[in-house]
Amino acid sequence: MHKTRTQTIELHPLAPPKPDFGATCNGCGFCCAAEPCPVAYLFLFQFKGRCRALLWQNELNRYVCGMVVCPDQYVKLIPQRVRKRMGRFFASRISAGSGCDFAAEVINTKI
Numbered sequence: 001m002h003k004t005r006t007q008t009i010e011l012h013p014l015a016p017p018k019p020d021f022g023a024t025c026n027g028c029g030f031c032c033a034a035e036p037c038p039v040a041y042l043f044l045f046q047f048k049g050r051c052r053a054l055l056w057q058n059e060l061n062r063y064v065c066g067m068v069v070c071p072d073q074y075v076k077l078i079p080q081r082v083r084k085r086m087g088r089f090f091a092s093r094i095s096a097g098s099g100c101d102f103a104a105e106v107i108n109t110k111i
C-alpha cells in the first residue's frame with residue numbers, strides 16, 4: 001500500500017506558493033526545505049532535512065540554490081575564482097530552469 005508522509009516546513013513569508021508539478025519553477029523553496037537533492041548528498045554530505053544551501057534572495061522574492069549562486073560559500077574546496085563555472089555545473093546537475101519536479105501536495109499554509 002502507498003504510504004503518505006506529512007511534513008511541516010518553514011519558508012519565508014514572501015515566498016511564492018508552490019506551483020503545480022511540471023509548471024515553471026518559481027523558487028518557492030518547498031523541495032529543498034523538505035529534503036536535500038543529490039547535489040547536497042554528494043557535495044554537502046547532507047542526507048536529510050532542510051538543505052543548508054537553500055538561499056532566500058530578498059531582491060528576487062524567491063529562493064535560489066546556493067550551490068548555483070555561490071558554491072564556494074558552502075564547499076571550502078571550491079575557490080571563489082571558479083564560482084561561476086561551478087555554479088553552472090551545479091545548475092546543470094539540478095536541472096535548473098526546467099519545470100517543478102517536486103510532486104508533494106501542499107495541504108495547509110500558515111503565516
Ligand code: SF4
Nearest residue numbers: 025026028029031100
Ligand atoms: S522545483 Fe518546485 S518546489 Fe522546488 S523551488 Fe521550484 S517550484 Fe518550488
Ligand code: SF4
Nearest residue numbers: 032037051053054065
Ligand atoms: S543543493 Fe540546491 S537544489 Fe539541492 S537541495 Fe540544496 S538548495 Fe536545493
